[in-house]
Amino acid sequence: METKPVHFKNVSREESHGYDRKTLDYIRNAAAHGLYEIRGMGAKRKLPNFDDLVFLGASMSRYPLEGYREKCVTKTLLGTRFAKKPIELDIPITIAGMSFGSLSANVKEALGRAATEMGTSTTTGDGGMTPEERQSSKTLIYQCLPSRYGFNPDDVRRADAIEVVIGQGAKPGGGGMLLGQKVSPRVAKMRTLPEGIDQRSACRHPDWTGPDDLAIKIQELREITDWEKPIYVKVGATRTFHDVKLAVHSGADVIVVDGMQGGTAATQTCFIEHIGIPTLAAVRQAVNALEDLDMIGKVQLVVSGGIRTGADVAKALAMGADAVAIGQGVLVALGCNGETYYQNGALHAAEADYTAIGAAPGFCHHCHTGKCPVGITTQDAILEQRLSPEVGAKHLRNYLKTLNMELTTIARACGKQNVHHLEREDLVALTIEAAAMAGLPLAGTNWIPGQGF
Amino acid sequence: MERLTFDLATTSLRELNTFLHTDAKEGKVEAVTVVNPDGAHNIAVGLDCPISVEVVGHAGYYAGGMNKSATITIDGSAGTGVGENMMSGKVHVKGFASNGAGASAQGGLLVIEGDAGLRCGISLKGGNIVVGGSVGSFSAFMAQAGTMVICGDAGDALGDSLYEAVLYVKGSVKSLGADAQYEPMTDADIATVAGLLDKAGLDHDPKAFKRIASQRSLYHWNADANQEY
Numbered sequence: 114m115e116t117k118p119v120h121f122k123n124v125s126r127e128e129s130h131g132y133d134r135k136t137l138d139y140i141r142n143a144a145a146h147g148l149y150e151i152r153g154m155g156a157k158r159k160l161p162n163f164d165d166l167v168f169l170g171a172s173m174s175r176y177p178l179e180g181y182r183e184k185c186v187t188k189t190l191l192g193t194r195f196a197k198k199p200i201e202l203d204i205p206i207t208i209a210g211m212s213f214g215s216l217s218a219n220v221k222e223a224l225g226r227a228a229t230e231m232g233t234s235t236t237t238g239d240g241g242m243t244p245e246e247r248q249s250s251k252t253l254i255y256q257c258l259p260s261r262y263g264f265n266p267d268d269v270r271r272a273d274a275i276e277v278v279i280g281q282g283a284k285p286g287g288g289g290m291l292l293g294q295k296v297s298p299r300v301a302k303m304r305t306l307p308e309g310i311d312q313r314s315a316c317r318h319p320d321w322t323g324p325d326d327l328a329i330k331i332q333e334l335r336e337i338t339d340w341e342k343p344i345y346v347k348v349g350a351t352r353t354f355h356d357v358k359l360a361v362h363s364g365a366d367v368i369v370v371d372g373m374q375g376g377t378a379a380t381q382t383c384f385i386e387h388i389g390i391p392t393l394a395a396v397r398q399a400v401n402a403l404e405d406l407d408m409i410g411k412v413q414l415v416v417s418g419g420i421r422t423g424a425d426v427a428k429a430l431a432m433g434a435d436a437v438a439i440g441q442g443v444l445v446a447l448g449c450n451g452e453t454y455y456q457n458g459a460l461h462a463a464e465a466d467y468t469a470i471g472a473a474p475g476f477c478h479h480c481h482t483g484k485c486p487v488g489i490t491t492q493d494a495i496l497e498q499r500l501s502p503e504v505g506a507k508h509l510r511n512y513l514k515t516l517n518m519e520l521t522t523i524a525r526a527c528g529k530q531n532v533h534h535l536e537r538e539d540l541v542a543l544t545i546e547a548a549a550m551a552g553l554p555l556a557g558t559n560w561i562p563g564q565g566f
Numbered sequence: 567m568e569r570l571t572f573d574l575a576t577t578s579l580r581e582l583n584t585f586l587h588t589d590a591k592e593g594k595v596e597a598v599t600v601v602n603p604d605g606a607h608n609i610a611v612g613l614d615c616p617i618s619v620e621v622v623g624h625a626g627y628y629a630g631g632m633n634k635s636a637t638i639t640i641d642g643s644a645g646t647g648v649g650e651n652m653m654s655g656k657v658h659v660k661g662f663a664s665n666g667a668g669a670s671a672q673g674g675l676l677v678i679e680g681d682a683g684l685r686c687g688i689s690l691k692g693g694n695i696v697v698g699g700s701v702g703s704f705s706a707f708m709a710q711a712g713t714m715v716i717c718g719d720a721g722d723a724l725g726d727s728l729y730e731a732v733l734y735v736k737g738s739v740k741s742l743g744a745d746a747q748y749e750p751m752t753d754a755d756i757a758t759v760a761g762l763l764d765k766a767g768l769d770h771d772p773k774a775f776k777r778i779a780s781q782r783s784l785y786h787w788n789a790d791a792n793q794e795y
Contacts, residue, residue, distance in 0.1 A: 337612030
């Protein structure tokens with residue numbers, strides 16, 4: 114007897130789009146623990162980003178520069194509006210603010226060493242300035258954060274510029290939380306808190322409540338420093354157009370806009386994934402605001418949040434940034450999420466340490482635990498030895514050097530002898546979403562969504 | 567003692583602060599009088615020497631901000647953030663103070679003879695604040711270290727999310743903030759209050775004050791606790 118094949122529809126194995134494994138996992142965790150997840154790193158979801166843009170290299174209508182022969186200037190000036198001593202950098206790539214407490218002292222020193230060798234700046238973070246980073250950093254930006262942990266006038270005077278942090282891209286509107294496991298005696302002392310307890314950072318500054326107050330606060334910082342040092346204002350990207358305008362009106366010399374791909378050491382996942390706008394969208398809004406106020410070239414724009422490659426840097430500059438700041442990429446350059454660490458002249462496997470904290474190389478976001486297997490986001494006396502300042506500085510210098518080479522290579526290909534001459538006309542978008550957000554034409558067309566044909 | 571007078575009606579704030587940061591720091595003068603302040607902001611900010619500054623009239627925001635070593639007296643009222651982040655020395659307001667007085671102060675003594683507004687002593691990190699009158703809501707929010715003595719009343723949510731700072735209140739407290747609690751006054755507390763009142767030049771019975779400190783229930787993450795992280 115002839116038999117017909119029976120088709121079994123695999124309904125029993127079909128994953129729900131709304132209740133996929135990730136969502137089921139989230140609900141089960143919430144039900145089991147009654148806690149939201151706190152983690153490090155930036156947004157994990159796919160967001161429109163600089164990869165969605167491409168450069169129009171020179172061909173007939175533009176004349177390229179010789180890649181390895183002709184010079185391309187990377188010199189960058191920040192803080193030219195009011196400060197007597199603007200920041201002069203050799204490259205437009207800076208190190209974003211990351212706290213001692215979140216990072217080890219060795220890492221902070223490594224950042225300073227590498228930045229100094231590359232002629233760029235590094236930035237303090239929540240928790241104050243360490244002597245190591247001041248000593249190792251030729252140009253150090255001192256953050257004034259809502260918590261004011263470790264903030265003092267002596268360090269204000271020791272800094273090269275002051276960055277008033279209003280928010281960060283990973284968590285606009287949110288405060289911070291340094292969990293007790295990372296609060297070593299030294300961190301506790303710097304922050305005037307007992308050792309080992311959770312440290313909550315406020316979401317608002319304690320002594321001002323809005324842009325009018327901020328203007329007076331900025332004037333106070335200028336008075337204290339005798340108008341010598343540039344004042345940066347850093348905002349997490351949300352209503353960026355209005356925030357940038359208000360920051361300019363408040364008297365900022367430099368605006369730092371941090372998009373939602375920006376990293377963090379410890380924040381609720383719901384913040385990281387659901388609050389803020391992508392860096393790509395934020396840059397366009399920030400530039401629009403500066404154009405509106407006729408402040409292009411007068412107030413500088415630093416862009417951060419998911420800048421990873423020299424191409425990202427070049428695209429940010431072409432869209433109107435004067436410089437970029439990098440945080441998470443810097444940590445990866447130091448060894449974050451790596452399979453090995455270098456100690457006592459030899460490479461060691463870190464796999465077992467990742468497993469012990471429930472992570473794996475390449476997938477780790479356990480910065481908040483303080484048990485970083487490669488010794489970066491830790492205050493543990495043994496773990497922090499896994500990254501020496503010398504080795505860290507070498508890798509970071511290599512990374513920055515590579516980014517700068519990529520940046521200049523792209524700029525030359527677009528016919529620019531100065532990276533700051535990259536312009537929006539050099540870019541097109543590969544997706545409609547990116548075109549709309551960045552205000553750039555879709556590749557092969559003159560169409561900018563929202564601006565007609 | 568050599569005293570110099572700056573008239574802010576004819577001299578700019580910048581000139582005053584420049585003098586206080588340079589010549590005064592080099593010991594060229596021991597005392598400065600500032601007349602006609604007219605509510606100017608940022609008077610005598612960032613001082614870093616043991617000079618005496620008297621402001622004759624009302625000061626705007628951040629008077630005596632980030633003070634170190636200097637003694638600054640305001641013979642009037644002060645705006646937002648008076649004595650913010652001060653490290654040492656003394657800031658003395660003879661009138662009233664607006665919001666955020668002594669915010670994040672790490673040391674020194676801030677005296678306010680009149681009332682202080684909202685969030686007095688917010689994020690206090692080690693300084694001492696004595697208020698002759700009352701303080702507004704959310705005073706001493708997240709105060710980490712140091713002492714506040716309040717001779718009058720306190721508004722809502724006093725000492726919310728306190729860390730290790732200790733508050734003493736003579737009058738009524740509208741409400742305590744999360745994690746703050748009353749504790750018994752010990753002999754050491756009475757001596758502390760008496761000492762600070764004496765330094766502030768205020769006359770109150772130290773035994774009439776109540777002590778408020780942290781319950782420390784917010785010190786470690788606990789989803790079952792009734793807290794609002």
